[in-house]
Amino acid sequence: xxxxxxxxxxxxxxxxxxxxxxxxxxxxxxxxxxxxxxxxxxxxxxxxxxxxxxxxxxxxxxxxxxxxxxxxxxxxxxxxxxxxxxxxxxxxxxxxxxxxxxxxxxxxxxxxxxxxxxxxxxxxxxxxxxxxxxxxxxxxxxxxxxxxxxxxxxxxxxxxxxxxxxxxxxxxxxxxxxxxxxxxxxxxxxxxxxxxxxxxxxxxxxxxxxxxxxxxxxxxxxxxxxxxxxxxxxxxxxxxxxxxxxxxxxxxxxxxxxxxxxxxxxxxxxxxxxxxxxxxxxxxxxxxxxxxxxxxxxxxxxxxxxxxxxxxxxxxxxxxxxxxxxxxxxxxxxxxxxxxxxxxxxxxxxxxxxxxxxxxxxxxxxxxxxxxxxxxxxxxxxxxxxxxxxxxxxxxxxxxxxxxxxx
Amino acid sequence: xxxxxxxxxxxxxxxxxxxxxxxxxxxxxxxxxxxxxxxxxxxxxxxxxxxxxxxxxxxxxxxxxxxxxxxxxxxxxxxxxxxxxxxxxxxxxxxxxxxxxxxxxxxxxxxxxxxxxxxxxxxxxxxxxxxxxxxxxxxxxxxxxxxxxxxxxxxxxxxxxxxxxxxxxxxxxxxxxxxxxxxxxxxxxxxxxxxxxxxxxxxxxxxxxxxxxxxxxxxxxxxxxxxxxxxxxxxxxxxxxxxxxxxxxxxxxxxxxxxxxxxxxxxxxxxxxxxxxxxxxxxxxxxxxxxxxxxxxxxxxxxxxxxxxxxxxxxxxxxxxxxxxxxxxxxxxxxxxxxxxxxxxxxxxxxxxxxxxxxxxxxxxxxxxxxxxxxxxxxxxxxxxxxxxxxxxxxxxxxxxxxxxxx
Numbered sequence: 110x111x112x113x114x115x116x117x118x119x120x121x122x123x124x125x126x127x128x129x130x131x132x133x134x135x136x137x138x139x140x141x142x143x144x145x146x147x148x149x150x151x152x153x154x155x156x157x158x159x160x161x162x163x164x165x166x167x168x169x170x171x172x173x174x175x176x177x178x179x180x181x182x183x184x185x186x187x188x189x190x191x192x193x194x195x196x197x198x199x200x201x202x203x204x205x206x207x208x209x210x211x212x213x214x215x216x217x218x219x220x221x222x223x224x225x226x227x228x229x230x231x232x233x234x235x236x237x238x239x240x241x242x243x244x245x246x247x248x249x250x251x252x253x254x255x256x257x258x259x260x261x262x263x264x265x266x267x268x269x270x271x272x273x274x275x276x277x278x279x280x281x282x283x284x285x286x287x288x289x290x291x292x293x294x295x296x297x298x299x300x301x302x303x304x305x306x307x308x309x310x311x312x313x314x315x316x317x318x319x320x321x322x323x324x325x326x327x328x329x330x331x332x333x334x335x336x337x338x339x340x341x342x343x344x345x346x347x348x349x350x351x352x353x354x355x356x357x358x359x360x361x362x363x364x365x366x367x368x369x370x371x372x373x374x375x376x377x378x379x380x381x382x383x384x385x386x387x388x389x390x391x392x393x394x395x396x397x398x399x400x401x402x403x404x405x406x407x408x409x410x411x412x413x414x415x416x417x418x419x420x421x422x423x424x425x426x427x428x429x430x431x432x433x434x435x436x437x438x439x440x441x442x443x444x445x446x447x448x449x450x451x452x453x454x455x456x457x458x459x460x461x462x463x464x465x466x467x468x469x470x471x472x473x474x475x476x477x478x479x480x481x482x483x484x485x486x487x488x489x490x491x492x493x494x495x496x497x498x499x500x501x502x503x504x505x506x507x508x509x510x511x512x513x514x515x516x
Numbered sequence: 517x518x519x520x521x522x523x524x525x526x527x528x529x530x531x532x533x534x535x536x537x538x539x540x541x542x543x544x545x546x547x548x549x550x551x552x553x554x555x556x557x558x559x560x561x562x563x564x565x566x567x568x569x570x571x572x573x574x575x576x577x578x579x580x581x582x583x584x585x586x587x588x589x590x591x592x593x594x595x596x597x598x599x600x601x602x603x604x605x606x607x608x609x610x611x612x613x614x615x616x617x618x619x620x621x622x623x624x625x626x627x628x629x630x631x632x633x634x635x636x637x638x639x640x641x642x643x644x645x646x647x648x649x650x651x652x653x654x655x656x657x658x659x660x661x662x663x664x665x666x667x668x669x670x671x672x673x674x675x676x677x678x679x680x681x682x683x684x685x686x687x688x689x690x691x692x693x694x695x696x697x698x699x700x701x702x703x704x705x706x707x708x709x710x711x712x713x714x715x716x717x718x719x720x721x722x723x724x725x726x727x728x729x730x731x732x733x734x735x736x737x738x739x740x741x742x743x744x745x746x747x748x749x750x751x752x753x754x755x756x757x758x759x760x761x762x763x764x765x766x767x768x769x770x771x772x773x774x775x776x777x778x779x780x781x782x783x784x785x786x787x788x789x790x791x792x793x794x795x796x797x798x799x800x801x802x803x804x805x806x807x808x809x810x811x812x813x814x815x816x817x818x819x820x821x822x823x824x825x826x827x828x829x830x831x832x833x834x835x836x837x838x839x840x841x842x843x844x845x846x847x848x849x850x851x852x853x854x855x856x857x858x859x860x861x862x863x864x865x866x867x868x869x870x871x872x873x874x875x876x877x878x879x880x881x882x883x884x885x886x887x888x889x890x891x892x893x894x895x896x897x898x899x900x901x902x903x904x905x906x907x908x909x910x911x912x913x914x915x916x917x918x919x920x921x922x923x
Contacts, residue, residue: 134713145632149705149735150712153724155630160728223562225552298556305557305808306541313808317560317796319726320811321567322820328556389724401712401720404727412819413729 135394135482150401158390162415166422168448175452182426185417186368191323192331193221200339203227206268210234211286213259213268220335227266227302228336229259229294231286236345243350243514244291245377246337246366247282250357252309254301255294258282258356266302278500281354281379288510291346295336297358298329299408315408325408330365337366337373350374350514356501361409364423367430375431375513377506381464381494382424382438386415387479394484402485421445429455433509435502437463437493440475462505467493542801542889557808565797569822573829575855582859589833592824593775598730599738600628607746610634613675617641618693620666620675627742634673634709635743636666636701638693643752650757650921651698652784653744653773654689657764659716661708662701665689665763673709685907688761688786695917698753702743704765705736706815722815732815737772744773744780757781757921763908768816771830774837782838782920784913788871788901789831789845793822794886801891809892828852836862840916842909844870844900847882869912871902 137154139146146152164182197220204215214230236242247258256263260276260283276283282292296303299310315325341348354377355363367376389404396402421442424432428449443461450459467473474491489496544561546553553559571589604627611622621637643649654665663670667683667690683690689699703710706717722732748755761784762770774783796811803809828849831839835856850868857866874880881898896903 137712141632143632144630145626146630147632147634147709148712148717149710149721150717150724152628152631153721153735156628157724157728159630219552221559221563223551223553223566224559225548225550225554227554302554303556305544305555306806308806310555310557310808313810314556314560316811316814316817317557317564319817319819320793320796320822321564322823328560386727389727399713399715401717403719404723407723407814410723410726412726415727416729 137393137481154390154393157386157415160416162386162418162422164418164422166418166425166445166449168445172452175449179426179428182418182423183368186365186423189324189411189414189417190327190330190365190369192327192334192369197221197335200228200336204268208272213261215268216339218332218335218339220332224332226295226332226335227255228296229255229261229282231259231282231292231294232345233286233289233291235289236291238344241345241347242289242291243352243374244293244340244343244346245282245285245352245354246333246340247285247292247294248333248353248355248359248362249281249295249297249301250359250380251297251311252300253279253297253356253359255282255296256301258294259292278503279356281356281501284501284503284507285354285510288507290352290510290514291340291343293336293340295333297362298325298332311408312406315406315410319407319410319412324411326361326365326411326414330362330369333362333366334369337370341372348372352377354506355379357499358408360420364420367427368423373430376427376433377510378424378432378434379436379501379506380499381436381492382421382434382442382461383492383494384419384421384439384442384479385409386419388488389415391479391481391483392485392488394482394487396484424459425449429453429458431458431513432460433506434459434461435505436499437461437467437473439479439492440473441477460505460509462502463493464495464498466495466498544800544888561797561800564793564822567823569793569825569829571825571829573825573832573852573856575852579859582856586833586835589825589830590775593772593830596731596818596821596824597734597737597772597776599734599741599776604628604742607635607743611675615679620668622675623746625739625742625746627739631739633702633739633742634662635703636662636668636689638666638689638699638701639752640693640696640698642696643698645751648752648754649696649698650759650781651700651747651750651753652689652692652759652761653740653747654692654699654701655740655760655762655766655769656688656702656704656708657766657787658704658718659707660686660704660763660766662689662703663708665701666699685910686763688763688908691908691910691914692761692917695914695921697759697917697921698747698750700743700747702740704769705732705739718815719813722813722817726814726817726819731818733768733772733818733821737769737776740769740773741776744777748779755779759784761913762786764906765815767827771827774834775830780837783834783840784917785831785839785841786843786908786913787906788843788899789828789841789849789868790899790901791826791828791846791849791886792816793826795895796822798886798888798890799892799895801889801894803891832856836860836865838865838920839867840913841866841868842912843902843906844868844874844880846886846899847880848884867912867916869909870900871905873902873905874900 200216200218211233218226258281260280262270282294285292299314352375353363356379360380392402425446450456607623607625618640625633665688667687669677689701692699706721759782760770763786767787799809832853857863
């Protein structure tokens with residue numbers, strides 16, 4: 110039985126070299142004539158395979174059902190994120206520093222009774238009550254801080270020092286404020302100023318949240334929602350032009366906020382577009398020690414998320430609001446999303462770029478299904494992801510932004 | 517602020533030497549005058565601390581509410597375990613081997629469409645339709661197989677060889693069958709015959725189950741429930757005298773089954789009795805690398821379990837059915853459980869023993885609350901757990917069983 114899978118795998122793949130090392134035990138199979146699995150992993154693999162996400166976007170659906178589908182997606186995200194329904198105290202400004210062409214205000218928000226969550230607000234010179242500016246909520250990736258995104262010195266939470274000398278591409282918020290956009294920057298839960306005595310603490314925090322029936326993404330997106338709601342009340346911000354920009358891990362709260370808040374104007378999605386359920390199901394190739402890869406760490410675990418929808422479905426549900434995806438993925442998914450944008454009457458509002466390495470269609474993989482039995486490196490190759498080139502793509506985002514904001 | 521905690525910790529503890537190394541950063545505190553936490557861990561710690569389990573057993577409650585509380589506990593466990601509601605095919609016998617004084621049948625159950633789950637049935641000579649025997653469902657601990665519990669050769673899934681030469685204390689099922697009790701033995705999910713190509717696979721399987729909104733305990737207890745239900749249909753088993761016996765990890769499905777199935781006659785709980793929520797909240801002392809302990813691996817994670825109830829609450833809810841706890845814990849918890857048994861009119865039906873090392877009350881810790889800031893070793897000391905002596909306690913269980921079954 111396992112050999113059949115290997116043959117299917119070999120036939121299926123367009124590029125032979127990558128999977129040359131795939132062996133029988135990379136595939137989770139069963140030798141039983143009744144097709145039942147003895148291994149629990151096999152059983153659970155089958156169970157997950159059988160459970161297609163209930164709200165998966167179907168490009169063959171009747172387009173007249175699209176709006177209702179979007180409403181269902183939004184309701185599902187509300188259910189999954191479990192945001193508190195209580196009022197929160199108003200944020201408070203704690204510091205202002207002047208930079209060349211803009212100022213940075215440090216604010217504190219109070220999203221939960223026991224919590225203080227600081228954030229930075231970068232206000233370009235010229236933005237004021239009379240001339241409210243567009244604004245963007247900037248959400249960092251794993252291991253990134255709000256100071257990094259702001260082009261400040263990493264670790265200088267009180268902005269006592271000077272800005273970073275070479276802020277680099279990943280200083281997302283700095284790039285925005287230089288475009289005369291108000292850039293609001295947050296930390297993700299458990300990192301940066303929110304770390305545990307200076308240490309990243311994604312795992313323990315995620316675990317405790319999960320014990321309580323909440324999740325890392327639930328809390329992170331709630332913290333971000335509090336800041337986003339505050340942004341709408343600021344007189345120098347044009348609340349009709351608020352964007353959300355997420356890098357890597359930060360694309361997850363971006364997607365949550367996108368479905369939770371119709372007032373967001375547009376989205377910058379800076380990561381490859383991943384079908385996460387598929388990633389879990391296909392990455393079954395044991396490593397040198399014989400262990401299959403663990404999907405990813407538990408800050409990405411939201412029970413019932415992947416049985417409800419996956420990342421491409423969520424992006425499709427953002428139509429017709431402008432979205433730019435900057436780091437590719439599978440054309441299969443982009444075709445689906447484009448269909449959603451066509452149905453919503455704004456096909457040009459969805460923009461995407463592949464990694465430079467896979468920009469050429471003859472080099473790019475274009476499969477309808479990623480085969481089981483791959484490791485992380487093989488998975489990334491198949492879905493056209495080039496991890497060493499994972500950075501904030503100013504080259505695509507900034508011209509797109511100019512165009513979007515009509516400058 | 518942190519120093520206050522340390523003083524409280526020092527005053528609180530009865531035994532000074534164990535905590536001598538507790539330092540300020542072992543405690544999760546905040547220096548802010550408003551008491552808010554900047555660290556996400558602090559926020560989440562506070563959140564979990566504030567959320568006492570909704571169904572925690574309250575020894576000061578009005579005893580007239582006890583039966584309703586038990587009903588609420590059972591309903592909550594049903595909700596949390598998420599067992600399928602579908603009918604399952606009848607199990608099938610695949611092998612019989614003869615042993616001295618008993619025979620072993622190997623059976624296959626089919627708890628899910630894609631699953632086969634084998635189990636062993638050890639039938640003492642003399643048990644037949646005319647003389648149905650009591651029976652016990654034996655559930656192994658982490659890293660234990662049904663063959664180990666049966667006194668067979670570990671890894672010999674088809675029972676082709678001879679029984680183990682020196683089966684030892686942990687051969688729980690063998691001890692039972694020698695007492696003329698039918699012993700039914702299962703594997704836990706992801707281990708033994710249910711492993712993934714011969715490898716333990718607790719983590720990946722648990723993760724995938726959690727993604728689907730299920731859990732390791734949900735699946736394990738479902739597999740066990742299918743076998744338990746089958747036991748009630750077997751003519752040589754006295755279905756009025758079915759026990760469940762769990763070792764270590766196996767006490768978790770024991771507790772789930774206990775609340776799900778009123779027909780279980782009695783329980784053997786072979787582990788220390790742990791208040792798991794407290795364990796997570798107090799084990800905050802960083803290790804040599806500065807990392808706080810991760811509570812335990814994710815096969816123990818059932819979202820919303822610990823905000824609903826904890827292990828001692830569940831045991832209390834089993835009253836008046838006989839329970840023996842064989843490896844101690846905190847007297848605080850045993851006092852609560854005894855109260856529940858008094859209310860249900862059967863104070864003698866709850867039996868417990870401490871580890872030999874802590875049998876002497878002058879050596880044993882007796883605290884109402886475990887203080888924050890300890891590591892695993894310190895936690896085990898405070899709750900009177902002696903890990904090196906963690907084994908199946910034939911010395912307590914077998915006499916108790918004789919007494920229970922009136923022999």
